[in-house]
Amino acid sequence: MDLFGSEMVLGFAKVVIVLTCLVPIIYFVTKWYAKVHRANTTVNVKERVPLGNNRFLYVIEWAGNHYLLAITNQQIEMIDKQIKSLQADEEVPTPALGEGGE
Numbered sequence: 001m002d003l004f005g006s007e008m009v010l011g012f013a014k015v016v017i018v019l020t021c022l023v024p025i026i027y028f029v030t031k032w033y034a035k036v037h038r039a040n041t042t043v044n045v046k047e048r049v050p051l052g053n054n055r056f057l058y059v060i061e062w063a064g065n066h067y068l069l070a071i072t073n074q075q076i077e078m079i080d081k082q083i084k085s086l087q088a089d090e091e092v093p094t095p096a097l098g099e100g101g102e
Helices: 006-038
Strands: 043-052 055-062 063-072 074-084
Touching: none
Parallel strands: none
Antiparallel strands: 043 055, 055 063, 063 074
C-alpha cells in the first residue's frame, strides 16, 4: 500500500481548493456584515479614558448631544451632558450681571 496514494492526493487537493474558495468568501462576508450593521448606529464613542482596573470615562455622542459617562463593572453613571447647540439664527441667552450662584 502506498502512503501517498492517488486517492489521498486527490482528497488533499479537494480540501485545499475548498479552503482557498471559502476563506476569501468568509472574509468579505464578515466585512460586509460589519459595515451594514455599523451604518445604522446613532451612538458614537468619541473618546475612552482608562482610570484604573475596569474603570473608564467615555465621551459619547448621541443625536448631536455629548455625554460624559463613568463606567465600571457594577454601574454606569452620567457625569455631564452637552446639549446640541442652537441654530445660527437663534440667540444664545446670557445671564444678566449679578445673577448666578452667589
